[in-house]
Amino acid sequence: MLTLGIDTSTDNLGLALIENDIIKAEYNLSLKRKHSEKLLPLMVDIFANIGIRPQAIDAAVVAIGPGSFTGLRIGITTAKILARIFDIPVKGISTLEIMAAGVESEYILPLLDARRERVYYSFYKLNYKENDYLPKTLLTAAGARISELSNILRNYKDKEITVIGEKRHEVIDHLKTNKFLVNQSAAEKNIPRAAVLARLGRDYIDQGQKDDIYELKPTYLKQPQAEIDWQKKYGDN
Amino acid sequence: MKFEDKIKNETEDIYILALESSCDETAASVNKNGLEVLSNVVSSQVDLHKKFGGVVPEIASRKHLELLLPVIDQALEEAGIRFEDLDAVASTYGPGLVGGLLVTLTAAKTISFSLNIPLIGVNHIAGHIYANFIENPDIEKPLICLTISGGHTDLLYFENLRGYKILGRTLDDAAGEAFDKISRFLELGYPGGPAVEKAARSGDKTAIDFPRADLGDSYNFSFSGLKTSVMNYVNNEEQRGNEIDKNDLSASFQEAVVDSLASNIIKAVKEYDVKSVVLSGGVAANQRLREVISERIEKYNLDLYYPKLELCTDNAAMIGVAAYYQYLEHDFAPLSISADPALKL
Numbered sequence: 001m002l003t004l005g006i007d008t009s010t011d012n013l014g015l016a017l018i019e020n021d022i023i024k025a026e027y028n029l030s031l032k033r034k035h036s037e038k039l040l041p042l043m044v045d046i047f048a049n050i051g052i053r054p055q056a057i058d059a060a061v062v063a064i065g066p067g068s069f070t071g072l073r074i075g076i077t078t079a080k081i082l083a084r085i086f087d088i089p090v091k092g093i094s095t096l097e098i099m100a101a102g103v104e105s106e107y108i109l110p111l112l113d114a115r116r117e118r119v120y121y122s123f124y125k126l127n128y129k130e131n132d133y134l135p136k137t138l139l140t141a142a143g144a145r146i147s148e149l150s151n152i153l154r155n156y157k158d159k160e161i162t163v164i165g166e167k168r169h170e171v172i173d174h175l176k177t178n179k180f181l182v183n184q185s186a187a188e189k190n191i192p193r194a195a196v197l198a199r200l201g202r203d204y205i206d207q208g209q210k211d212d213i214y215e216l217k218p219t220y221l222k223q224p225q226a227e228i229d230w231q232k233k234y235g236d237n
Numbered sequence: 238m239k240f241e242d243k244i245k246n247e248t249e250d251i252y253i254l255a256l257e258s259s260c261d262e263t264a265a266s267v268n269k270n271g272l273e274v275l276s277n278v279v280s281s282q283v284d285l286h287k288k289f290g291g292v293v294p295e296i297a298s299r300k301h302l303e304l305l306l307p308v309i310d311q312a313l314e315e316a317g318i319r320f321e322d323l324d325a326v327a328s329t330y331g332p333g334l335v336g337g338l339l340v341t342l343t344a345a346k347t348i349s350f351s352l353n354i355p356l357i358g359v360n361h362i363a364g365h366i367y368a369n370f371i372e373n374p375d376i377e378k379p380l381i382c383l384t385i386s387g388g389h390t391d392l393l394y395f396e397n398l399r400g401y402k403i404l405g406r407t408l409d410d411a412a413g414e415a416f417d418k419i420s421r422f423l424e425l426g427y428p429g430g431p432a433v434e435k436a437a438r439s440g441d442k443t444a445i446d447f448p449r450a451d452l453g454d455s456y457n458f459s460f461s462g463l464k465t466s467v468m469n470y471v472n473n474e475e476q477r478g479n480e481i482d483k484n485d486l487s488a489s490f491q492e493a494v495v496d497s498l499a500s501n502i503i504k505a506v507k508e509y510d511v512k513s514v515v516l517s518g519g520v521a522a523n524q525r526l527r528e529v530i531s532e533r534i535e536k537y538n539l540d541l542y543y544p545k546l547e548l549c550t551d552n553a554a555m556i557g558v559a560a561y562y563q564y565l566e567h568d569f570a571p572l573s574i575s576a577d578p579a580l581k582l
């Protein structure tokens with residue numbers, strides 16, 4: 001099965017093509033807001049280099065955030081259209097889960113910068129010792145102040161937690177101060193890697209867990225500001 | 238095979254899928270040889286934005302993503318066309334709201350990539366202009382075209398359909414923007430153009446004599462002075478304790494806008510030896526504007542064209558027609574093209 005992974009959720013533009021367990025191509029480019037210009041030319045490049053045609057892909061997998069809404073819509077639109085034209089399954093994967101699935105630790109706290117003193121986080125358990133490489137979600141994605149994390153994770157104080165991603169140094173300091181057992185991971189484990197995304201999507205699709213191409217959308221952890229302001233002014237409807 | 242090897246010439250049938258998401262309509266269409274519109278699907282979000290008094294970009298972008306596939310599916314189905322039948326795919330790439338534009342532009346790029354067909358990037362304003370030729374394929378050239386919307390007020394000269402010259406544009410507010418601002422100021426509702434026009438219908442257009450901008454010999458426009466005059470008038474009247482007749486005010490304001498638009502058209506008609514005058518853009522739906530221009534061009538023996546009401550609002554068919562002429566000129570976009578929110582004609 002030839003699976004294409006697309007990630008435009010963060011500054012990292014991720015693009016990977018995997019065939020079964022072989023990585024045919026993987027791009028992880030640190031680009032700021034250039035995803036619109038770069039994504040399709042890079043796809044052309046990948047397919048040309050590998051020497052296959054776009055219609056050969058069997059599945060499209062895409063990161064669904066948290067992340068930049070505009071960035072996310074670029075990747076998701078691309079995945080939807082590919083799935084529609086080639087009639088292939090599509091699967092959206094949390095950007096935080098991609099990060100978690102890239103390390104071999106039992107308890108993983110992946111982080112994305114939510115600006116100021118805040119992060120987006122999710123908390124996973126990975127039973128890698130039993131050769132299970134699909135993270136189990138213990139805490140679903142949300143935004144929080146860094147200072148709140150010790151309370152959010154209070155039930156896991158006796159576990160060894162691997163903290164990865166953006167703002168990890170601040171979060172590690174905070175957790176250590178609050179007597180948590182924390183680990184780090186090597187530099188390359190701190191971004192959502194495109195090959196991991198493609199592999200996760202393929203595994204889920206193999207298990208029969210694909211998404212409806214019409215329903216697929218970004219993880220919107222925040223309402224549009226205009227909506228928040230309106231509700232403040234006029235109440236909840 | 239590269240798509241360049243598949244490019245057809247004018248004598249063959251050319252099918253184009255066109256997409257549009259620059260503001261608050263998500264739209265898709267299929268046309269054959271440009272002017273033959275096989276389908277034209279528009280899904281409007283206007284109700285979603287009403288309560289905010291204007292289009293909220295993030296809300297619009299979310300909705301565009303949701304509506305993208307359904308409108309494409311419907312456009313193909315109504316046209317009886319499959320993806321494989323398409324010769325090219327087009328999308329608006331500006332001007333407009335960048336988050337929205339990126340939805341259909343990205344979709345069009347992916348379709349171009351997947352089907353190995355050319356991508357055509359269309360200027361939304363050019364789309365509004367080409368909308369006229371759908372209904373009036375035999376329109377006589379050369380022609381003068383006034384394109385007026387919330388973002389634009391441009392006067393153009395067309396020798397033929399493949400190119401145009403810009404004679405003048407607005408120096409400040411666009412005509413539609415002026416309507417919106419006045420509508421908000423008078424609390425008449427949203428969208429502003431139809432709201433002001435509705436109020437004006439029961440008002441006296443000679444009630445207040447608002448000034449027209451004097452821009453000398455140029456074909457340019459200016460509406461910010463008029464807007465200030467309206468606001469000053471209201472403030473003065475309120476200070477005097479007088480009741481404001483919103484209908485009279487709307488009618489007088491509208492008359493001033495219409496008058497300056499019509500005057501520039503007449504000036505251009507006199508200088509260029511044209512056969513037709515064309516109105517395009519959202520404000521072209523204004524009935525009073527159509528009336529005044531028809532009256533004033535009558536003695537020059539010209540035909541006046543304006544788009545059907547449904548084509549005045551944003552739609553994809555107009556993008557498809559502009560795209561067809563670009564196709565004939567081999568004016569294709571690279572996959573690296575990005576949205577340009579401030580794109581000019």
Ligand SMILES: [Zn+2]
Pocket residue numbers: 361365386519550551
């Ligand atoms: Zn428009």
